[in-house]
Amino acid sequence: MSVKSAQRVLEIFELLTQYPQGLTVKEISEFLDLPQSSTFNLVKTLYENNYLTQGELKKYKLGPKLIHIGASARESLDIHSVGVPHLKLLMEQVQETVFLAVLSKNEIVYIAKIDSNRSIRTSAQPGYRKPLYCTGLGKAFLTFMPRNEQKKYLDNTEFVKFTKKTITDRKLLKEQLDMFEHLGYAFDDEENEEGLYCLAAPIYGVDGMMIAAISVAGPKERMLARKEKIINHLLITSNKISAGLGYTNQKNTQFGGATWM
Known part of the structure; x- marks a missing residue:
């Protein structure tokens, strides 16, 4: 056209x-x-x-198709307006790059990026799309989506290596997703970009369904040195954004001595 x-x-x-x-x-x-x-x-x-x-x-x-599109657009805008103030605070707390993304078919779409004064180069920018299986944000969606949707994705996706650490074995990826479900967060370890380590957590809407994900990304060594602190702030932030979107069915989660509610 x-x-x-x-x-x-x-x-x-x-x-x-x-x-x-x-x-x-x-x-x-x-x-x-x-x-x-x-x-x-x-x-x-x-x-x-x-x-x-x-x-x-x-x-x-x-x-009728416009109803779904309009609802998705409104939801994205709401997520953005509610989430960005929290993301800015998260960036100040962890001093690393912070992202917000939504799901679009079988990819994530970045809708916000908050840079720190020591951000590293990354190909991720608002509006860009990336696969689910090799990004922290994408694996958060895979972890917390309904099991039938997760299985459908794993059964029908061609896994391509982006780095030498990209997981392309379906069984290994499923085992990792099961671990993430227990932890309450996901990560990718240089699986999409070399040198970049990413921690990600889900955002839930008023109906209890996951509607977005947030992440903290930075150089692997720097991230691992403060991993526990970053995870604490990440989970607290994801919980606050979910609450701001009307999600109320939240459980207290203990990690590293901190409680997020």
Whole structure:
């Protein structure tokens, strides 16, 4: 689809938000001053993909697929606004780079990054996507997602080595995920980028489902030297963000002498 066509699709969506009763193809083309033939083709494609629905008198309305997209966008924005203040504090506490990511199909998408004054180079940036099986954030999602979804992912994913430490053996990865479930957090040990060690924890929404993950990442030696302290701050922060999103079914967790609630 060309940029021009994409612009027209957006104009159709914006127009139909103003007419909940729906509009015909002719009405849409007249409102937007577009050729009726090209408007028909765009509307037909959107309808076939459930972005539009057709009511009486062949009038098109916004479709059910947009509900899911809108809900996901709203959820991401809520996570961002609630999470970033906590992430900034976490960065100050641990003096390492802090990330926030959400799940998109079989990948993570970074939606926030808080750099410290001694951050190291990393390919991870807001908007970037990475695999689940070789990132701390991704393995947090794998650990705490429903077991049937986890199994489906493990059964259908081609594991590619990014570094010499990337785990590509399904059995070994499953054993690690089981360990993470017991620990309450996940990590990757130079599995996506050489020299980078990452600790990650889940974020839960009001319905008790995991909706995001946060992580602390830095040079391996520096991270391991303060691992217990970083994990404590990480878990406390993930718990506070979850609470800010309405999650209440939380258990007290003891790690290294600290309690997060």
